[in-house]
Amino acid sequence: MQNFVKKMKWPDYLILALLVGFFGYIWYSIEGTLNYKWRWELIPGYIVGWHSGREEWFANLLLQGLAATVRISIYASILALILGTILGVARCSANLTVRMLARTYLECLRNIPPVVVVFIFFFFLSQQLIDALDLERWARGIARQEDIGVWEFFFGEMRRFPSLVSGVIVLALFESAFVGEIVRAGIQSIPRGQREAARSIGMSRVQELRYIVLPQAMKRVVPPLANQFITLIKDSSIISLISVQELTYKTVELVASSRMIFEAWITTAAFYFLVCFTLSRVFARLEKRGKAGER
Incomplete structure (x- = not known):
């Protein structure tokens, strides 16, 4: 300091x-x-509450929303990384049809407002998938069980599991377009001579990607992928529009019930800032260590 x-x-x-x-x-x-009356003294109670009947502390609205945001961001980032890597490889494919399909997907998602994309994916894809797999019935069955501590730790309240799945799918499909472009840039940054050397020793294109190109490309794109993960956390607030009960959705509930407009939104902004700023500092430190190790 x-x-x-x-x-x-x-x-x-x-x-x-x-x-x-x-x-x-x-x-x-x-x-x-x-003529606004500040009521900051009530905010801690909406983060952590005390249950007088069970005589124990419990996560209240804002902390529940924060936990849901963290879960959704982690799962969506994993899925977006998988889809984005596939899209990035497809963008560099020798097949023109594969290249054009991947480019069409990327260009559409990158040039359409996120709110529109969220509603399209929710109504035409994620909701249809949830209904096809009958996830609501399965989640209700899990919720009726007694020992579900592990399930709730990873997925929150199981009765809202379909909602979490919808949020993860929608967010991952949207963010995968940006991850795909990052991966594509990483692949194209590998010198052509290395690819030619791989082919000269009899490697197929799949082996060339697996053993030569992708390991180097993924190492180079770690910093922009880390930044994209932070962006994904902030973008997760969009899925509150489809009733996914993450931090922004819970804040809206809090404002509607208590009328603490400024206190609630300032606290929510502070939560987002703390999570994103902490991650940015962690990623910056890891990047410095990586560069130091390369030397």
Whole structure:
């Protein structure tokens, strides 16, 4: 902290003063002009609550939403990485039809508003898949069991499992378009000479991708993929529109029931900031260690 203060120059102090003044003015406008009564003392109770009957603490609305956001982001990122890698490889395929199909998918998703994409995927794909697999009946059966602690840890409340699956599928399909372009750029960054050398020793194209191109490409695209994962966490708020009960959806519920508009949304913004900022610092440190190891 002391090193950070020493590095600051007078323009940094000026910007900091302007920011403090700006937020102070907003605070004064809300409290004075709008005659808004702040109720920050109630917010902790909506994060962690006390159950008087069972005499134990429990995760309340905001913490439930945060946990759901983390789960959805992790599962969607894994699925998006798998789909994106397939799309990235397809974009570099020697077959023109495969290349054009992959490019059409990527260009459509990257140039259509996310809200539109979410509704299209939800109504025409994820909901149809859930109905076809009868996931609602299966989830209700799990929810009736007594010992479901492991299920709830990984998937939350099992009665809402179909909703979680919908959110993961929709978010993964949308984000896979961006992951696909990142992987495609990584594959094309590998020198052509390495590919020619692989073919000269009798490797097939699949072996060339598996043993030569993809290992190097994936190592190069780790930083942009890490940034995309952080973006995915922020984009997860979009799926609240299809009633997936993540952090943004729970915040809307809290605002509707308590009328604590500013407290609820500021707390939610703080949650998103803490998660994304922490991950960005972790990824930055891992990237530095990777570069140091290469030296």
